[in-house]
Amino acid sequence: MKLNTKTRYGLRAIIEIAAQENNKGILQKTIAETQGISVKYLDQIISQLKAANLISTKDGKKSGYQLTKNASEISVYDIYKAFNSPLKLIDCFDSEYSCAKIPYCASHNYWYKLNKQIIDYMESTSLETLTKDHKKLTKNNDELMFYI
Amino acid sequence: MKLNTKTRYGLRAIIEIAAQENNKGILQKTIAETQGISVKYLDQIISQLKAANLISTKDGKKSGYQLTKNASEISVYDIYKAFNSPLKLIDCFDSEYSCAKIPYCASHNYWYKLNKQIIDYMESTSLETLTKDHKKLTKNNDELMFYI
DNA sequence: TTGTAACCTACTTATCCGATAGGATTAAAA
DNA sequence: TTTTAATCCTATCGGATAAGTAGGTTACAA
Numbered sequence: 001m002k003l004n005t006k007t008r009y010g011l012r013a014i015i016e017i018a019a020q021e022n023n024k025g026i027l028q029k030t031i032a033e034t035q036g037i038s039v040k041y042l043d044q045i046i047s048q049l050k051a052a053n054l055i056s057t058k059d060g061k062k063s064g065y066q067l068t069k070n071a072s073e074i075s076v077y078d079i080y081k082a083f084n085s086p087l088k089l090i091d092c093f094d095s096e097y098s099c100a101k102i103p104y105c106a107s108h109n110y111w112y113k114l115n116k117q118i119i120d121y122m123e124s125t126s127l128e129t130l131t132k133d134h135k136k137l138t139k140n141n142d143e144l145m146f147y148i
Numbered sequence: 149m150k151l152n153t154k155t156r157y158g159l160r161a162i163i164e165i166a167a168q169e170n171n172k173g174i175l176q177k178t179i180a181e182t183q184g185i186s187v188k189y190l191d192q193i194i195s196q197l198k199a200a201n202l203i204s205t206k207d208g209k210k211s212g213y214q215l216t217k218n219a220s221e222i223s224v225y226d227i228y229k230a231f232n233s234p235l236k237l238i239d240c241f242d243s244e245y246s247c248a249k250i251p252y253c254a255s256h257n258y259w260y261k262l263n264k265q266i267i268d269y270m271e272s273t274s275l276e277t278l279t280k281d282h283k284k285l286t287k288n289n290d291e292l293m294f295y296i
Numbered sequence: 297t298t299g300t301a302a303c304c305t306a307c308t309t310a311t312c313c314g315a316t317a318g319g320a321t322t323a324a325a326a
Numbered sequence: 327t328t329t330t331a332a333t334c335c336t337a338t339c340g341g342a343t344a345a346g347t348a349g350g351t352t353a354c355a356a
Binding site: 175176177191205206208209210211212 | 299300301302303304
């Protein structure tokens, strides 16, 4: 029960992309510096966000990433799925691995409900919400820095 | 984001222990057979339940396991913790691994809330509830079998 | 004193994860 | 047209962890 780093970094990266002002595109390098992630590692992370069709870019020099759709249409679960297969806390949710006892298995039902609850949580939050939070928090931070 | 097999098997095993009729103690062997788990593997699992002080037994021949307290006083999270360290979806919940940006990190807050929600879910369900479910389900199963 | 069950510890194997590395491709800029 | 700076793509390495196996020791009832 751990979140892998790619998902963690990936969410932070896409928030950075969503939070840019003029929407002209933001560079890998910039994100890496802001987030303190190695450029090379972020490289892979961003390519997975792209493969999931959540962000887009132009090739070559002077490029930069943007969202492919409105932040309100992207859920955290969408982002999660860019780095993981659909959430299955246990394998026997899947018919392929299921055992004959499932209809009589209290544990199975219990974990299944938890699984659903986690997915619901991630689906019910949009990137827009997190980006707003992010802006609020960093704004406060800037003001704070000003007075120090 | 996977539940490990020990937690999965462990829950099933302790339900079996809680569900026994006369409370005279149930043998590893019996649990292993009912649940279809290798005796040797279950051996380790049960020893972890015991180390967590959830079940007790006598040594030697003619032994058998019981709960150390009432099933209503044991939460699923107690059982979870017999096989895992306290749930931390990401390391930086911990002050030891925390970074300076946490107060301004929207992602951190988000995962933290999910983490709490999962713990709440596991804490709010008692072994008693699951055992009742189990009995209901297996009862139906037996009746069903009778008519086949 | 013998058989059975719990108890304890070590080991093997496989898989996944985080991270690094090197180079290919593309397009803007010089 | 050449250079430069960025994305893009693939391979690989080391470490950690997990699942399961195995062997032997201890305790107790018959």
